[in-house]
Amino acid sequence: MANWLEDKPNGKKKEKQTDALSFDATMDSGLRVLGNVKLKGRFLHLSTNSAARAEKGTVLVRKALGDIVGTPLTEIRTVEQMMAERPLRDRGEATSEVPPEIAEQVVHQFMDRQYRETLDQPVGMLGNKTPRQAAESAAGRQKVAEWLKYLENQSAKQPDPADPMATYSFEWMWKELGVHDPRR
Template sequence: MDNGPLVLGNVELKGRFLHLSANSAARAARGTALIQQALGDLVRTPLTEIRTVEQMKAERPRKGAESSPSNILPEVTEQSIHEYLDRHYLETLDQPVKMLGNKTPRQAAKTAAGRQKVADWLKYLENQTAKQPDPAHPMATYSFGWMWKELGVHDLRR
C-alpha cells in the first residue's frame, strides 16, 4: 500500500466461506497462517487453488454482470468489517508508519510537527476509504473519529 503496510492478499467473506486471494504461494501461506491464528477454530483447513492469469481473466465478470448476493445481512457484514478495522488500526497506532517518518502514530503525535503529520495521515486514510464506489459499502462508512481522539489531534480535524 502507498502508506507502508504490506498487503498479503484480499480477504472476502462469501456466504459461509472466507476467501483469501494472493498473487503468490508464499503470500497465500502467510495470509492463511494469519487468518488461522486470528480465527482459530472458526475456520477449517483451507482448500487451496492455483490459477493462471489467463484463467482469472476468463473468470472475471463482464461489465454490467451482477454478482451473486451474499447470504449475510448487510448490517452484520458492516459490523464485522468495522470491528476488524478497529482492531487493525488500534494495532497500527503502535507500529511505525512510513508517512510519519517511520514513527508510530502515538510517537509522532507528541510533537507539534508530528501532530500535523498524524492529522495528514488520518485524513489520507479517510480519503482512501471515501473512494469506495458504493457510499454504503462498509469501508466507506467506517469512521476514523476515534483515532483522532485517541491520538489527541481531534482539534486538527477539518
C-alpha cells in the first residue's frame, strides 16, 4: 500500500464550509494524504475520502499506467455504511497479535498527537477558527463545548466498548481549552 500525497504542504489552509467535517490525515512531514493506492492481485485499488479526489486520482493513475489499467469500477460508501461494517473481531476472527493494552496505548498516543495539532488548526464546526481562538470568547467556548461533546460521542460509538477509540479520554482538551464541561 502507498499513500497518495499532496505535492507540497499548504502554508495556508483552504477555507472550508463552516458546517463541514474534515477527515484529512497528514504525514509527519506536513503533507496531506489525498488517498491510498494498493495493488491486490490483478487489481489496483484507489481509496479517497471524496468523489473529487477519486476522479483526480483516477486521472493520475490512467496517465501513469496508460492501457495497463482498464475501466475503473467505482464504489461510494457513506461514513454510516463503513461504520456498519462489522470489524473482524466481531465475527470471531483475530485482527491483530498486538496485546490490547499496547494497542490502546498506541492509539491513545496517536489521538493525543492528532488532537494536539487540531487545537491550532481551523475547525469547520467552530466557524473556521482554531479551538484555541474559539475558546477566547463566551460564545466560542459554547461552540468548543459542543465540538468536544461531538468528538466524545463519535469516539464512544465504537461497537466494542473496550476498543481503544471508545476508551479515549478527551478530558485534557476540556482543561487545556479552559472550557467548562456542562455535564459536571
